[in-house]
Amino acid sequence: MNKIDYNKQQKRISLLDSAFSLFINNGFHKTSISDIVKDAGVAKGTFYLYFKDKYDIRNHLISRKANQVFLNAYTALQTHAEKTDFEEQVLFIIDHILNQFTANHNLVTLLSKHLSWGFFKNFLLFTPEPDAPSIFAIYESMLSKAQYAYRSPELMMYLILELISGSSYNAVLYDQPVSLNELKPHLYQTVRQIFGQYRI
Amino acid sequence: MNKIDYNKQQKRISLLDSAFSLFINNGFHKTSISDIVKDAGVAKGTFYLYFKDKYDIRNHLISRKANQVFLNAYTALQTHAEKTDFEEQVLFIIDHILNQFTANHNLVTLLSKHLSWGFFKNFLLFTPEPDAPSIFAIYESMLSKAQYAYRSPELMMYLILELISGSSYNAVLYDQPVSLNELKPHLYQTVRQIFGQYRI
Amino acid sequence: MNKIDYNKQQKRISLLDSAFSLFINNGFHKTSISDIVKDAGVAKGTFYLYFKDKYDIRNHLISRKANQVFLNAYTALQTHAEKTDFEEQVLFIIDHILNQFTANHNLVTLLSKHLSWGFFKNFLLFTPEPDAPSIFAIYESMLSKAQYAYRSPELMMYLILELISGSSYNAVLYDQPVSLNELKPHLYQTVRQIFGQYRI
């Protein structure tokens, strides 16, 4: 049964990949199930064996991709052994994520409004890649090694992520009210102040 | 021609009202033009005399309603003559808007992600009610009477509005990660710090 | 009342001109009454004061334009005093009309299938310009001065016109089965033979 399970997983991933590429290129509402299955090379009925509907596959996709951008950033952080300070580490991750957004504007459309949701809910609802590390677990481990302790560290992170994702959306996509590069110093200073506000 | 123009304005407003009520009750994508015109009591073709398509009426609606919640808050502020401090005034307005969101969850769905857009762009793009005061002009007048001066006051407001609208969305609709009432003190303290950061 | 009648005639002509230009540029079925009145600068209801519907204005237009291409050709013929032979005169007219078609492909679309109809029916049904000479009367006058007499001269002309218009349609528009220039010698030889067949 291993082979069959493997094939099933392949179909699932193929559908997710096709949906992702179509959603970010053509937009969610302009992508039909037909488009997805055509791109994935499976039959229409097959879609419904794996996902309830278009909203279902989008949710899975957001989880998956949100996880990915966090992990990409965290992986990059590992190559900077000199960044030992918790707050600097978080800022590095944020900066890396914003750079991913700049490099791929379509990611913003899919993820931006769901960053904090991806951060907190991700590991609870979906396990598309069962072996993928949990963002939240990583955050807790980083916290435990931090120089300071923080009150309500989840709420602190929630505020930071909402600030980041909300304000970067227009900056990345429309350079409004300023470009992302102009925005960054303001943003990072505010993040530092939020840290200060929660430091014990 | 006065009577005709009056009737036209009535039709326009009727369509906007119907669309608003249907969008917030059933959602934008589940509301059809048919639904709107049926509710407004006009013929289908009439819709297209006033709006280009469903997206067009939504944009007008967002402008209109964003303006309204700001103005509601500002009007309420007038009854508090004791609030003379600029920062306290802004916090009062924010609090009032969040209370409007709490009272009408559907407003959140429509406006939350567009608050800052409504704040800055509103008066430029749409003038559905030509005599309505501009939010932005009000903000500038408040600024001019403030005790302190602020660097980049627009950017400051942008950060505040994105923080507020982003973080209140889940709190209002899903009590996540905490209820709005639990969130408010955190939020307002962060806003105060942002003020501090921009004060000259 | 002369002035009013003049204004009315102006509106009528304006509508005809707009309809012509739109029909030949965008096609009959892709032109709406709205388009016509917008282009003509009159109100929608006004259209219905002058024409029954879109088909009505098209018929008037075909008459008008068919008359015009014939008269253009006939006028040009007047400058060739040396062409005294009836058959040569008809061939000259045909050639001139085909050249008008080549110069303005859109004329073909509108008129080609109606050439003989324009020739025979024109003066009976429509009198858009009451003082315009009748094509048919011109033909009869040319006939009366001809060297030979012809059996069934109307039927002869009918066959010639159908042959010309039918075969030139694809040649002008699509160079199919050959270009108009390649087709012409074949066509004119056949026309000469039809003359021969009807000569008494």
Added chain:
Amino acid sequence: MNKIDYNKQQKRISLLDSAFSLFINNGFHKTSISDIVKDAGVAKGTFYLYFKDKYDIRNHLISRKANQVFLNAYTALQTHAEKTDFEEQVLFIIDHILNQFTANHNLVTLLSKHLSWGFFKNFLLFTPEPDAPSIFAIYESMLSKAQYAYRSPELMMYLILELISGSSYNAVLYDQPVSLNELKPHLYQTVRQIFGQYRI
């Protein structure tokens, strides 16, 4: 899969048959896709599985029917073994087609302007019935057995077909300028002359 393919072919033919009957009875522009699918007993969406749009099904129909009238005539010719002369054979076929037009006026509306197109292009563009013999191939085989050779035999046939279809249109539908029966002798004599003109 044989059964499925058979059902598909049935649906296709059913749609073509319904479209034909509606186009010729009510006219192309007054026939809606709704009418066609209702008549064919299939769902609206099914139409779009088989044809791109209304123009697509009309083109297929013209091909199909043009082929049919030619083949009907050719089949009838087979029962007249005494007709061995090429020119007589062609005249027989023409006469047979005109009789089909007389018997079914609606055929004229659909086909008349497309006879030569059906003759030449038919077999290139559409193969609704893959096993149907090509009109053009039949013509070439008839030519090869002819007593005489002809210059430009395709162009010759083009002129004949355009003459026939153009002049018969008004005669069949409106008895204008004369009835088809009165027209025929004129027509056939002209066709004979065209033969003479191209005979080598």
Added chain:
DNA sequence: AATGAATGAGCGTTCATTCAT
């Protein structure tokens, strides 16, 4: 005579979903 706002039936088309194979 002229207007143009309003109508609403009807258009062509899409697409999530089902189900017989």
Added chain:
DNA sequence: CATGAATGAACGCTCATTCAT
């Protein structure tokens, strides 16, 4: 498990026509 033909309700939108002004 997988297929893909078939469905048909629902979509956004057009436009010839009417009629109060």
